[in-house]
Amino acid sequence: MIPAALPNAAIAIDVHDLTVAYHRKPVLWDVDVQVPVGKLIAIVGPNGAGKSTLLKAMLGLVPLASGRVEIFGRSIREARALVGYVPQRESVDWDFPIDAMGVVTMGTYAQLGWLRRVGQPQRERALAALKQVGMSDFAQRQIGQLSGGQQQRVFLARALAQDAALYLMDEPFAGVDAATERAILDVLRTMRDAGKTVIAVHHDLQTVPQYFDHVIMLNMRLVAAGPTNDVFTQENLQKTYGGRLNLLEQAAEAVRRAGT
């Protein structure tokens, strides 16, 4: 459950001067961004802009070259129970011997600690999460037999079962059918109305104003962040997508070469 001392701060996640490097090559430079509580936030940017990396840095999955991340004013380690994660669908083997229910139940593991068994409360929560994404009829289905959209909904349900306050999602709308897109959007809006914060990497620029309250525009460095109406402008899109950042890229490459 959410710790009682959940600060009613207005900032869900505070990223300060974040730099991330893979094999010494920086992929994110000096990112400063603050995300308000209770909003749907999109991260947009071209391929290789570091969108997934930013999510993983927020989750503490990749080492930071510099900077810090605070979630509800705490360190990532202290705030783990407050954060839910939806990875990219392609990141796992869908032929794994498990059914949809089994995947969603994983969302409850963190609260079980090391040794307690999965019991009735956990199963009920998993089932409720499946129901919320419209997948309760598929609970016993092996995950490889689900369509892409259904698999994405199972991932979303697993995050719901985590019962977190902040959700980080890597392209939840990628490659899903229209019905799933509507279902996911409904769930996201319900989550926001319940005071949750959702940050999602998003590829479809056309739907950004319609789906998201805030937007983080990224291309190896932060281009702009803020309410969609103010920030999602032609000029900022031009800055994010138009022309590669030749100087930054060359600098990154130089840093990498210097290390070998």
Place this chain on the structure above:
Amino acid sequence: MLQRLLTFSDFNTNIVLLGSVLLGCACGVVGTFTVLRGRSLMADALAHAALPGVCIAFLITGSRELGPLLAGALAFGVLGVLAVMGISRSSRVKEDAAIALVLSTTFGLGVALLSIVQRSPDAAHAGLEGFIFGKAASMVVRDVQLIAVVAGLVVITCGIFYRQFKVLCFDREFAHSAGLRVQLLDLLLMGLVCVCTVVALPAVGLVLAVAMLTIPAVAARCWSDRLGIMAIIAAVVGAMSGAIGSGISAMKPKLSAGPVITLVAALIFIASLLCAPRRGLIAGWWRKRALRNKISLQNILRAIFEVQEAQQAALVPVCDVALKRAWTPAELDSLLRHAVRRGLVSREADRVALSPEGRKQAQAIVRTHRLWEVYLVTHAAIATDHVDRDADTIEHVLPAEIIAELEARLREDGRLPAVVIPDSPHAVAAHSRAGVHE
């Protein structure tokens, strides 16, 4: 010998059998997780890295006492794993290359050390070569006691951390994000592999230890879509291979146990791959065949229906039906006979008609086909004369919910034809072969 084997009356043979069975069980369970975690090759590197450990332990202690030898194996196995992880993490060498590198280097070192050992005076009784290919027949009660304890501990550990291993193998990043100590869990899993490999060394040998950790698990995957059941089946397959393999080896003492156990496991795997009900190759081939038959049958029904439609007659000539598609006369004949047997078509000499049931099915097929065509023309902007073939491939497999969705879409646009069967968007040719079918 065979009789003594089957009646379990030979004490030594029983010991060997029991040891192999326990080993097979433990390796099957641990192997389930290593296979799913994609760590099978790492286990192989570990087993090869153990050989120099065995030799060095022998050179130091000068005895064939199993304890020190296994301790040496364990130490070097762990070193091997650490070397692989270190190389792939700190350099640009990819993991598979790092594994091959460590595996071959340590094995080379081991074989070199072995030749030194064999030159030493008391080497005659050492029998260290047994560690390479396995010598289950030399198992004694104390060895089996050790195997039993290790197998028990390994299986219990897998039971305790079942949930953690499951999420680790399925989605490591999610597990990490949820606060699970994934590095520790990976280390624990590798540790279990280590222990299993090391106790398996005397029986199956290091070259084949990885077989015990891999083949039963892969075979088990064919039979079940549930992790827990897969682990149990893997344990059973491992135990069976151990029992049958060491049994055969006991009857033919010249056959090392390791290779025979491995071959038995491989046979079980091949049988599983072929015969498993859902994932087996035979079942898959059968399903494909059934689908092909269904599609051909639907095609013939649609062809007759369309000729009936064009000629406004119930009884239509077979030769006109033949023109609807690139059927050879023999194909058409066998299809028609099949349809007649199923009671969907009636035939009088060279004319055919649809039975009431055949007509019902044909209507449904034609309807789906034309709905899809209209959808392609109106929504996907595909030219009218191209849609027939596209509709053709997909109409047979569309699930009911997508058909309903198609209807809803077309109804929204006011394009859903009011009649039961929508008109074809292209002219249905009755006599000439329709150009779109080519």
